[in-house]
Amino acid sequence: MKQPNGHQIVGLLEQFSPKSLAMEGDPIGLQSGALNRKVSKVMTTLDVTNEVVDEAIEKGANFIIAHHPLLFRPLKSINLETNAGKLIEKCIKNDITVYAAHTNLDVAKGGVNDMLAEALDLKETEVLVKTYEDEYKKLIVFVPESHADEVRKAVTAAGAGQIGDYSDCTFTSNGTGRFTPGDESNPFLGEQGKPEAAAEVKIESIFLSSKEREVIKAMKSAHPYEEPAYDIFTESLPGEKYGLGRVGKLSAQMTLRDFAEVVKRKLGVPALRMTGDPEKIIKKAAVLGGMGSKYYQTAKFAGADVYVTGDVDFHTAQDAEAAGISIIDPGHHVEEIMKTGLASELTVRAENERLKVEFVASALTTEPFKFI
Known part of the structure; x- marks a missing residue:
């Protein structure tokens, strides 16, 4: 080490x-x-x-x-x-x-807001306020048959081919690649100045845009050609969403009063502020670490019965209550x-x-x- x-x-x-x-x-x-x-x-x-x-x-x-x-x-x-x-x-x-x-740690998967959602035992969580979408792209690369497996393994190890719960996803088709090596080339197949026809495999795999540099680097490292032939296309598939806050279902419905006690205990605060009927039934909650009062309407539209965030001012609390969503303010420090x-x-x-x-x-x- x-x-x-x-x-x-x-x-x-x-x-x-x-x-x-x-x-x-x-x-x-x-x-x-x-x-x-x-x-x-x-x-x-x-x-x-x-x-x-x-x-x-x-x-x-x-x-x-x-x-x-x-x-x-x-x-x-x-x-x-x-x-x-x-x-x-x-x-x-x-x-x-x-x-x-x-805010990069707030937004990150596994970051502050995921930590808070996990502490409150929220299930099936989604991003509350989308700030960024990591779009999908597709790599298409042409490889001699002898190196197809090596290139395929390299690009998937670098992050390509991940679709939901499935990994190492690729598609291959066979064909013939034709090229003429130049006078200054050092060809893996063929001779300088002579047309060459080679049995090649076309490998296709999608990846998130944030992985593009790693995927291309891995492909080129594993590819035997001096100048690999490849294409990158933007896919229409929905990408990975990143953003502030999380919204999810409670593992078991409970009253607002009981959920407030859960927030106190799980986030380690001696006291908190709350709006709404203490006996209101809570099935879905939103949480946003730090100062997130301006997003109470977003939490409401996401179907949350209660919104957990810090630094809520008096008038925002009134507006949220009038809109029909309860507020639990455990303070900024729960981050x-x-x-x-x-x-x-x-x-x-x-x-x-x-x-x-x-x-x-x-x-x-x-x-x-x-x-x-």
Whole structure:
């Protein structure tokens, strides 16, 4: 096993939560430090505070992945007399790199909103607010018969051929390829300047657009020709939807009062705010981590009986109640579920890559509010 640098840690994160999923203008990515340095221990946290950095120092972590960006608002200067300046200085002096995965981690499959939906035991979940669709494309490549299996295995291993619950999906047909190698060529089949006819196989397979680079690279690596003949087409099939929030069915219907107690217990909050009749029967719920009050109508149109989100203002709560959807507001801080969830996910991915690095979740709460 080898010790990774920061670029490789980001690479693990990008495997399921790429920056391309982030909302426009979201200040994600490197916040301070450097990515070319070796990383021995990574700490995951909701927020980067003075206490969290002290915890990282104590635990020997030299890389922090935060959900909320340290530099959420642009700085005109780094004044070491300000709280932000002092925090950046402490990170730099202790060789701690800070990296943020915000809305890209919200949107990602297996990200914050899936973690929240799973904690609330929601079933048959769907994206609440679509922000991006990963469209399907089709690869058509012509391969000599002798290398057809090798190319087929390479492209499916790179992510092609996944259709629902089926994998390694391809279609092949036989034909004859004709070509004349040029004077500067080094042909696998035939001779320079002489027309050649070769028994070839046409392999077809679909893949998600986000996998295009990997699929083409794998195909070219396995293909014996100097210049493989291939085509890429956009498919009309619905692609993979990504977005904010999740909506799903409860495993068993219950009253709003009982569901509110489930939210309190599963998300670890001492109190929450709720609108609607406590005896209302809840069959379907929507959840969106952080501040999602503006999407209550989307939750209503998705068939949710109740919408779980944070930072709901007075008038929005009134409007939602009038629209017939209940609100449960457990606060913004429930997104801290990402700490253990992300640390576990990255641990598995690092082991698969044989990287020698430890991932730990911050044990501190960064909830600014106290309940009395």
